Amino acid sequence: MERQPRSAPRHGNRASVLAPVCLALVLTGTAASDVPVYVFPEPAIDGPPKHYICSKTDVSIDIDGRIDEPAWCAAPWTDEFVDIEGKDLPAPRFSTRVKMLWDDDFFYVAAEMEEPHVWAKLEKRDSVIFHDNDFEVFIDPDGDTHEYYELEVNAFGTEWDLLLTKPYRDDGTAIDSWDIQGLRTGIRIDGTLNDPGDTDAGWNIELAIPWSVLEECAHRPTPPEDGDQWRINFSRVEWRTEVVDGDYVKLTDPETGRPLPEDNWVWSPQGLINMHYPEMWGYVQFSGNNGEYTDDLVMLRLTKSSDTLIEGWPPVMHVWPGGFEATLTAFDGTVLRVNHEGRLW
Numbered sequence: 001m002e003r004q005p006r007s008a009p010r011h012g013n014r015a016s017v018l019a020p021v022c023l024a025l026v027l028t029g030t031a032a033s034d035v036p037v038y039v040f041p042e043p044a045i046d047g048p049p050k051h052y053i054c055s056k057t058d059v060s061i062d063i064d065g066r067i068d069e070p071a072w073c074a075a076p077w078t079d080e081f082v083d084i085e086g087k088d089l090p091a092p093r094f095s096t097r098v099k100m101l102w103d104d105d106f107f108y109v110a111a112e113m114e115e116p117h118v119w120a121k122l123e124k125r126d127s128v129i130f131h132d133n134d135f136e137v138f139i140d141p142d143g144d145t146h147e148y149y150e151l152e153v154n155a156f157g158t159e160w161d162l163l164l165t166k167p168y169r170d171d172g173t174a175i176d177s178w179d180i181q182g183l184r185t186g187i188r189i190d191g192t193l194n195d196p197g198d199t200d201a202g203w204n205i206e207l208a209i210p211w212s213v214l215e216e217c218a219h220r221p222t223p224p225e226d227g228d229q230w231r232i233n234f235s236r237v238e239w240r241t242e243v244v245d246g247d248y249v250k251l252t253d254p255e256t257g258r259p260l261p262e263d264n265w266v267w268s269p270q271g272l273i274n275m276h277y278p279e280m281w282g283y284v285q286f287s288g289n290n291g292e293y294t295d296d297l298v299m300l301r302l303t304k305s306s307d308t309l310i311e312g313w314p315p316v317m318h319v320w321p322g323g324f325e326a327t328l329t330a331f332d333g334t335v336l337r338v339n340h341e342g343r344l345w
Contacts, residue, residue: 141217
């Protein structure tokens with residue numbers, strides 16, 4: 001696939017700002033009688049996605065699960081995780097928060113998870129890790145909702161990494177054979193793994209994800225430039241368990257015998273129980289100036305005011321028997337597009 005030069009306009013970033021508008025077009029389909037209406041569950045949430053300024057570090061980081069190095073101490077925590085459906089749902093039983101950093105070689109993620117009983121069972125790479133308690137990372141570099149990454153890790157440090165061609169709702173394919181070459185993972189457990197006889201404080205995970213791999217779906221050279229924005233989210237899966245014969249066993253529904261549904265706690269809420277709505281992920285802006293922060297949404301290019309982004313409304317619709325494409329014109333003349341599969345560009 002052709003890669004855009006470094007100097008190309010960052011259409012993916014601007015399209016991401018308009019993602020909620022474009023998602024509404026995809027969810028409602030079109031009014032043409034000869035075109036099928038595409039109906040998907042609609043995120044029920046009020047308010048913009050979360051945002052985070054990710055600073056560049058000029059010191060090396062040991063990937064050992066300890067989040068006490070000077071570079072990490074200078075980085076802010078994200079907001080506490082909430083239920084995947086939003087803050088109006090019951091608050092998570094245990095605290096989760098994340099920090100991010102970057103340098104010329106890696107995108108760094110550190111997560112701190114409160115957990116009184118740290119357990120894991122899966123030790124084979126590319127197992128379905130969310131069958132254990134886990135921590136998950138979702139990355140859409142250019143914000144077009146297609147071609148994005150998913151990484152899941154449990155308390156053993158067992159990894160499952162996937163490349164998604166597009167969301168499952170659009171018949172997307174998960175490429176399970178894809179691997180993050182050069183991925184570095186560090187786990188630190190404040191307690192004892194798989195020991196029901198004590199009470200743990202929790203566990204930390206530290207990740208170093210190489211830009212050389214993330215570049216594939218960014219469609220431009222990496223690392224990102226100062227001011228670039230990527231769509232990113234984090235999820236934590238937590239199962240309810242009991243101790244049976246010295247082992248952690250998932251609680252089951254007495255009527256079906258199946259495990260009770262897992263809890264899903266996230267950084268930027270999705271508005272529904274589905275992580276594969278990239279339109280709802282948070283905005284991470286990469287800063288080359290360590291330690292400089294702002295909460296000015298205009299400065300961060302995170303304003304959701306359509307008046308400053310769009311010159312014309314409604315969007316122009318192009319409809320054909322198999323789908324549609326809608327176009328919007330931004331203030332600088334850039335044309336933004338969304339099609340019936342939810343792709344933004």
